[in-house]
Amino acid sequence: MSTTVDGSRTLPVRVELARQWRRRRTQVTLGLFALLPVILWIAFSVGDDPTPGAAATSLTDLAQASGVNFAVFALFSSASFLFVVVVALFFGDTVASEASWSSLRYLLAIPVPRVRLLRQKAIVAALLSLATLVVLPVVAVLLGTLVYGAGDYLSPTGESLPYGTALVRILLAVAYLAIHLLWVAGVATLLSVVTDAPLGAVGGAVLVSILSQILDTVDALGSIRNLLPTHEVFAFADLLTLDVDGSDLANGVLSALVWCIAFGATAVWYFRRKDITS
Amino acid sequence: MAGGRPGGGGGGSSGGAAALLGRLATDLPGQAARFSTDPLAARTVIAGSPQVRVTVASVPGRPAGEPVLFAKVYDVAAGGVESGGAAPGNRTLLGNAVSPLRLPAPGPTPTEVTVSLPAVVATLAAGHRLEVVLSTTDQAYAAAVPPAVYRVGLAGSPGTASLAVPTVPGDVRSGTSVPIAPLVAAGVLLLGVLVAWLVARILAVRRRRRDLEPGGALALEEGLADTPLVVRGLSKTFTRGFRGASGLVAVDDVSFTVERGQVLGLLGPNGAGKTTTLRMLLGLIAPTAGELRLFGRRVVAGAPVLGRVGAFVEGAGFLPHLTGRDNLELYWAATGRPRGEAHLEEALEIAGLGDAVDRAVRTYSQGMRQRLAIAQAMLGLPDLLVLDEPTNGLDPPQIHAMREVLVSYARTGGRTVLVSSHLLAEVEQTCDHVVVMHRGRVVATGEVAELVAGGQVAVTVAERRDEAVSVLRGRNGVRDVEPDPADTDVVLVDLGGVDRAEVVRTLVEAGFSVRGVGPRRRLEDAFLALIGEEGSS
Numbered sequence: 001m002s003t004t005v006d007g008s009r010t011l012p013v014r015v016e017l018a019r020q021w022r023r024r025r026t027q028v029t030l031g032l033f034a035l036l037p038v039i040l041w042i043a044f045s046v047g048d049d050p051t052p053g054a055a056a057t058s059l060t061d062l063a064q065a066s067g068v069n070f071a072v073f074a075l076f077s078s079a080s081f082l083f084v085v086v087v088a089l090f091f092g093d094t095v096a097s098e099a100s101w102s103s104l105r106y107l108l109a110i111p112v113p114r115v116r117l118l119r120q121k122a123i124v125a126a127l128l129s130l131a132t133l134v135v136l137p138v139v140a141v142l143l144g145t146l147v148y149g150a151g152d153y154l155s156p157t158g159e160s161l162p163y164g165t166a167l168v169r170i171l172l173a174v175a176y177l178a179i180h181l182l183w184v185a186g187v188a189t190l191l192s193v194v195t196d197a198p199l200g201a202v203g204g205a206v207l208v209s210i211l212s213q214i215l216d217t218v219d220a221l222g223s224i225r226n227l228l229p230t231h232e233v234f235a236f237a238d239l240l241t242l243d244v245d246g247s248d249l250a251n252g253v254l255s256a257l258v259w260c261i262a263f264g265a266t267a268v269w270y271f272r273r274k275d276i277t278s
Numbered sequence: 279m280a281g282g283r284p285g286g287g288g289g290g291s292s293g294g295a296a297a298l299l300g301r302l303a304t305d306l307p308g309q310a311a312r313f314s315t316d317p318l319a320a321r322t323v324i325a326g327s328p329q330v331r332v333t334v335a336s337v338p339g340r341p342a343g344e345p346v347l348f349a350k351v352y353d354v355a356a357g358g359v360e361s362g363g364a365a366p367g368n369r370t371l372l373g374n375a376v377s378p379l380r381l382p383a384p385g386p387t388p389t390e391v392t393v394s395l396p397a398v399v400a401t402l403a404a405g406h407r408l409e410v411v412l413s414t415t416d417q418a419y420a421a422a423v424p425p426a427v428y429r430v431g432l433a434g435s436p437g438t439a440s441l442a443v444p445t446v447p448g449d450v451r452s453g454t455s456v457p458i459a460p461l462v463a464a465g466v467l468l469l470g471v472l473v474a475w476l477v478a479r480i481l482a483v484r485r486r487r488r489d490l491e492p493g494g495a496l497a498l499e500e501g502l503a504d505t506p507l508v509v510r511g512l513s514k515t516f517t518r519g520f521r522g523a524s525g526l527v528a529v530d531d532v533s534f535t536v537e538r539g540q541v542l543g544l545l546g547p548n549g550a551g552k553t554t555t556l557r558m559l560l561g562l563i564a565p566t567a568g569e570l571r572l573f574g575r576r577v578v579a580g581a582p583v584l585g586r587v588g589a590f591v592e593g594a595g596f597l598p599h600l601t602g603r604d605n606l607e608l609y610w611a612a613t614g615r616p617r618g619e620a621h622l623e624e625a626l627e628i629a630g631l632g633d634a635v636d637r638a639v640r641t642y643s644q645g646m647r648q649r650l651a652i653a654q655a656m657l658g659l660p661d662l663l664v665l666d667e668p669t670n671g672l673d674p675p676q677i678h679a680m681r682e683v684l685v686s687y688a689r690t691g692g693r694t695v696l697v698s699s700h701l702l703a704e705v706e707q708t709c710d711h712v713v714v715m716h717r718g719r720v721v722a723t724g725e726v727a728e729l730v731a732g733g734q735v736a737v738t739v740a741e742r743r744d745e746a747v748s749v750l751r752g753r754n755g756v757r758d759v760e761p762d763p764a765d766t767d768v769v770l771v772d773l774g775g776v777d778r779a780e781v782v783r784t785l786v787e788a789g790f791s792v793r794g795v796g797p798r799r800r801l802e803d804a805f806l807a808l809i810g811e812e813g814s815s
Contacts, residue, residue, distance in 0.1 A: 005585030009614030102595030113580035158355025246456035276562040
C-alpha cells in the first residue's frame with residue numbers, strides 16, 4: 001500500500017543539486033571560470049607592456065600592478081556579458097531542460113507542487129551561479145597575488161587601497177554583482193517556464209540583456225535609461241575607491257530587485273496555470 | 279632650463295628640470311620646465327586660477343627673442359614618479375587647459391613674472407601633488423619660428439617658492455556616502471514580497487482547509503475511497519493562439535470508472551484524446567469541464583493523492599547524462615519517501631536492462647528507455663499504474679513479457695492497471711475491461727470478454743458460401759447465421775449453445791470443405807466501423 005506524497009518534502013535541494021551537478025555543462029562552466037584568470041595571465045605575459053607614460057591609464061594597464069588589480073580587471077571584463085550568460089544558462093535551463101527531456105511531467109506527477117519545483121530549481125541555479133561568480137575572483141586573487149604580488153590596489157583615478165581593504169572591497173563588489181544579476185535570473189526563469197526549448201530561454205535572457213545595454217547607449221532616452229536593468233552593472237566600480245559613493249550601488253540594488261521580483265512573480269503565476277504538454 | 283626649438287628635435291639644454299622630463303610624452307623633452315609641489319597634507323578643492331612667480335632669463339651666447347610660454351598645472355597622483363612604484367604616476371591636466379603668455383625679451387638677469395595658470399575647479403585628494411609646467415611649444419598653438427633658449431626658474435630663494443592656489447574651505451563629513459532612499463525602497467520591496475508571500479500562504483492554507491471539509495472541492499468522496507479512478511464529464515478544449523475562439527476539442531464529455539483489481543484498456547486510434555485524458559489524470563493539464571477522482575480525491579495539479587499513481591505517459595523522460603540506475607534512484611529521492619519503499623531492484627528486474635543499467639541513458643535504444651520508464655512508473659508499487667502505449671518500440675518477446683508483468687501486477691494486492699493503446703490485439707490480450715475512445719469521446723465501455731466474441735465464430739469455407747449459410751440456418755439450435763459482408767468466404771455463426779465442432783460436422787457432412795474456424799472479432803469490427811464512418815464522413 002503506497003502512501004500519498006508530502007509535497008513539502010519532494011525534490012530536496014540535495015537531490016536537485018545532484019541532478020544538475022553531474023551535467024557536463026555545469027562542470028565545464030565552473031572549470032572555464034576557474035581557468036579564465038589563467039588565460040588572462042598568459043595573455044598579459046605574452047603581450048607587450050603598456051606604453052610607459054601614456055597620458056591616460058586604464059584598468060588594463062594596471063592589471064599587472066598587483067594581485068587585487070588583476071582580480072578587479074577579471075571582474076570588470078566578465079561583468080557585463082560573461083556573468084550574464086552564466087546566470088542565464090543556469091536559470092534559463094531550470095524548467096525548459098526538464099521539458100525538453102520530457103522529465104518535467106514525471107517530476108510533476110510525483111507530485112512535486114509546481115511552485116515548489118520552481119523554487120527548488122531556482123535555489124540550485126542560484127547556488128551554481130554564485131559558485132561560478134565566486135570562483136573567478138578567488139582564482140584571480142590567488143593567481144594574481146602569486147605572480148604580481150600582494151601590492152596595493154591602484155585605481156585608474158590615481159588612488160590606492162591597501163591589499164586587505166581591496167580584498168574586502170572585491171568581496172563587496174562580488175556581492176553587488178550577485179544582487180545585480182538577480183534580474184537576469186528573473187528573466188531567464190520566466191522564459192524557462194514559457195518555452196520548452198532551453199536554448200530559447202538562455203538565449204532569450206542574454207538577448208534581453210544585450211538589448212538593454214544597447215538602449216543604454218542611446219542618449220536620446222535620457223533619464224529613462226536609469227530604469228534599464230543593465231544601467232548600473234558597473235556600479236561596483238564605486239566600491240573600489242577610497243571614498244565610496246553608494247548612490248549608484250543602491251540604485252542598482254533596487255533596480256535589480258524590482259526587475260527580479262516582477263519577472264519572478266510572473267514566472268510563478270504563469271507556471272502555476274500552465275498546461276504541461278511537453 | 280628650457281629650450282625652445284620649433285619643429286621639435288633635441289633641445290640643447292641640460293639641468294635639473296630637464297632630467298625629469300624624459301618620461302613625459304605630452305611635454306616634449308627639452309621644451310618644458312617642470313616644478314612640483316610637496317604632497318598635499320589634506321584634501322583640497324581648487325576654485326579659481328592658481329598663480330606662481332617664475333623667473334625667465336636669456337642664456338648668454340644663445341639666441342633669444344620674445345618668449346612665448348605655455349603654462350599648465352597637473353594633478354599628480356600619489357605613488358607617482360617620485361615613488362618609483364610599479365605603476366606610472368597618473369597625471370591629470372587640470373581643466374584640460376593651458377595659459378599662453380608672451381613676455382618682453384628678457385636679459386641675462388632673471389626677470390620675475392607672475393604666471394596665472396588656467397582657472398579650474400578641481401578636488402585634489404590628500405597625498406597628491408600639483409605640478410606646474412612651462413613649455414615653449416603646444417599642440418594647439420603656433421610657436422615662434424626662430425630658435426631660442428631661455429632659462430626658467432622659480433622666483434624666490436630655494437625652498438620658499440610657492441604656488442598660490444585659491445581654495446574653497448569646507449570639511450568632509452564622511453568620504454563614504456550611502457543614499458537612504460533607494461535602500462529604504464529596496465527594503466520595503468523585500469518586506470512587501472515577504473508579506474505577500476505570508477498572506478498567500480495563509481490564504482492557501484485556509485482555502486485548502488475549506489476545500490478538504492466535507493463538500494469542499496478537494497474533499498474525499500466517501501463512497502469512492504476504494505475506487506482507483508472515476509472520470510466524470512471530463513472535457514478539454516485547447517485554445518489556439520491568443521484568439522482562443524475556435525479551440526481544439528481534445529476530450530469531450532468523457533466518463534468512465536476503473537475499479538480496483540482491473541486491468542483496464544483505454545483503446546482508440548491516435549488522436550482520440552487518450553493521452554490528454556491521462557495528462558489530466560496526472561494534474562499536468564487542467565480540465566475545461568468535469569473532474570477526475572483518484573481514490574475519491576479530486577485531481578488538481580500537485581494533488582498529494584498522485585503519490586498513489588505510477589505513470590508512464592507519452593514516452594520516457596530521463597536525464598540523458600545519468601545512468602539508468604541513477605535516474606531511478608534520483609527520481610525516487612525526489613519523492614522524499616523512504617528508500618526502502620522504492621522496491622528498486624524489483625523495478626530494475628522488470629526493466630531487464632542487465633549491465634546497461636549502469637550506462638548513461640543517452641546511449642539507450644528506444645526500447646530500453648521504454649522499459650526503464652515503465653520500471654520508473656512501478657517504483658514504490660503504486661496502487662494505480664497508468665501506462666500510455668507501453669509496448670510501443672518493444673519487440674514481440676518483450677511485449678509478451680510486459681503483458682505478463684501487467685497482468686500479475688494487477689492480480690497481486692488489489693492493485694489496478696490502466697493501459698492506453700491504439701492496438702486492439704494488445705487490449706484484447708492484456709486487459710479485462712476496455713474503454714473505447716474516438717475523437718475525444720467514449721464510444722464503448724465494458725468487459726473485453728463481453729465485447730470480444732464469446733459465442734460467435736467465423737467459419738471459412740472453400741466455396742459455395744451462400745449455400746453454406748442456408749444449410750446452417752436450417753440446423754436447429756444455432757441462433758443466427760449470416761454471410762460476412764467483408765469476406766466472401768466467411769460465414770458468421772452465433773452459436774447459441776451449439777458446440778463449434780457440431781457446426782463443422784454439419785458443413786462437412788453437407789459436402790463443404792471447411793478451411794478454418796475462428797473467433798469473430800466483434801470489438802474490432804465495431805472499432806473499425808466507427809472509425810471508418812467518421813473517417814468517410
